[in-house]
Amino acid sequence: MKGLRKCSILGMLLFILACIFTPFQTSAASAAIPSEQITITKWEVLWETNAKEWEEVATGNHQWQTINFEQGLPPIPEGIHSAWYRIDLPKVSWGQPGLNINKLHGYDVEVVSSEGRTLYHSMRTYGLDQYRLLLPVPFQEGAQSLYIHIKTPSDRIGIQSAMVFGDYQSLFPQHIWGGLTDLLLISFFISVAIIMIICSLFLKRNHFSSMLTLAILIISFGVLILGYSESITMLLPGYQTALDTAFGIALITIMLTLSLYFEKLVGAGPWGIIRWYRYVLIVYSVLFCAYQLSGDLVSNDFVSLYIFSLNIYGVFLVIQLALLLIISIVYCVRKNSDAILFTLGYAIFSVPLAGELMWFIASKGQYDLIYWKWGILGFVLILIVMMGRRLANGNNQMLR
Numbered sequence: 001m002k003g004l005r006k007c008s009i010l011g012m013l014l015f016i017l018a019c020i021f022t023p024f025q026t027s028a029a030s031a032a033i034p035s036e037q038i039t040i041t042k043w044e045v046l047w048e049t050n051a052k053e054w055e056e057v058a059t060g061n062h063q064w065q066t067i068n069f070e071q072g073l074p075p076i077p078e079g080i081h082s083a084w085y086r087i088d089l090p091k092v093s094w095g096q097p098g099l100n101i102n103k104l105h106g107y108d109v110e111v112v113s114s115e116g117r118t119l120y121h122s123m124r125t126y127g128l129d130q131y132r133l134l135l136p137v138p139f140q141e142g143a144q145s146l147y148i149h150i151k152t153p154s155d156r157i158g159i160q161s162a163m164v165f166g167d168y169q170s171l172f173p174q175h176i177w178g179g180l181t182d183l184l185l186i187s188f189f190i191s192v193a194i195i196m197i198i199c200s201l202f203l204k205r206n207h208f209s210s211m212l213t214l215a216i217l218i219i220s221f222g223v224l225i226l227g228y229s230e231s232i233t234m235l236l237p238g239y240q241t242a243l244d245t246a247f248g249i250a251l252i253t254i255m256l257t258l259s260l261y262f263e264k265l266v267g268a269g270p271w272g273i274i275r276w277y278r279y280v281l282i283v284y285s286v287l288f289c290a291y292q293l294s295g296d297l298v299s300n301d302f303v304s305l306y307i308f309s310l311n312i313y314g315v316f317l318v319i320q321l322a323l324l325l326i327i328s329i330v331y332c333v334r335k336n337s338d339a340i341l342f343t344l345g346y347a348i349f350s351v352p353l354a355g356e357l358m359w360f361i362a363s364k365g366q367y368d369l370i371y372w373k374w375g376i377l378g379f380v381l382i383l384i385v386m387m388g389r390r391l392a393n394g395n396n397q398m399l400r
Helices: 002-031 054-059 168-177 180-200 205-228 230-235 240-265 270-297 310-333 337-362 372-399
Strands: 038-040 042-047 065-068 082-089 097-105 108-112 118-123 130-136 144-151 163-167
Touching (some): 054 144, 097 144, 097 168, 108 130, 130 168, 163 168, 180 230, 180 372, 240 310, 240 372, 270 310, 337 372
Antiparallel strands (some): 038 163, 082 144, 108 118, 108 144
């Protein structure tokens, strides 16, 4: 249990450092651009009403719309879900130039050089539509243009940040830096979960199940960050589908294990409502997984049910979180210390998430969720404290 205590202390330190460091991370990275690198704030866009190939776009006479990022992004025309972007790059002396795009929205993204060669192509089939790209640009004696074709079924599309053009080798460390926090969090969750699983082997049956449930919950939180993090998909470009599947499994596991853990440490609530709702979730999860599997085996033209979608699953998640909050408040009134701790952890998790979601809606999708991950860390630390209290109380009763 000493290892678990050390991990808790380490997590608290990470949480404090995150609160101090995260707000300045993006600004510090942008301020550290070397003088030999060029910041690009102007490019052109060609909104597509009909699909166009690169040859037609590069050689045809089209009305390109100029975008000046410093003056704000233009509104997207109604009904537009694809566009071509043209970026004019100056003449440089670097042996291997590179273009760093920190924020780009789309599902199907293709980058084509001025010679018609495909430099990058990614087509995602899941909910993460944000890209961070570091593109190696072919060296040319003079200026050149880069073409980016973006398709998306959503209302978010296009380049959403200024770009940096410079030497590829000097851009690479800056590009990787943005994903270190996600890697740090994921590594911490996995390490704590492994320690807890090992510790659970030496506990009695009643504590073993609680410890194992918490370990599975922590791993699921780590996988959730893993599947949502664009930085991870950048490092593992060939595993988008696997990450999408892992994200869905983690979401299901979190819903089930969170209610089970709450039931074990706090209680099942009036009339056992938490237990009954968990049974409903188990039935729905089985049907949900069966439907998703059938979608891989059978054409979606034959099996297409909105009730088995991630949107509906998200509604179930919101209902569960609301139930846990209401029942924990009921137990708080009864001066249940575990319920008080759970409410505190829930607030640490939900307040930043709710604030970011409101700002996300207010900015019409032009904001990236950042602090929810650190809210998860705070929530996990509170859950670990609850588990430690339960173990300590059990040991005190044995000594008596």
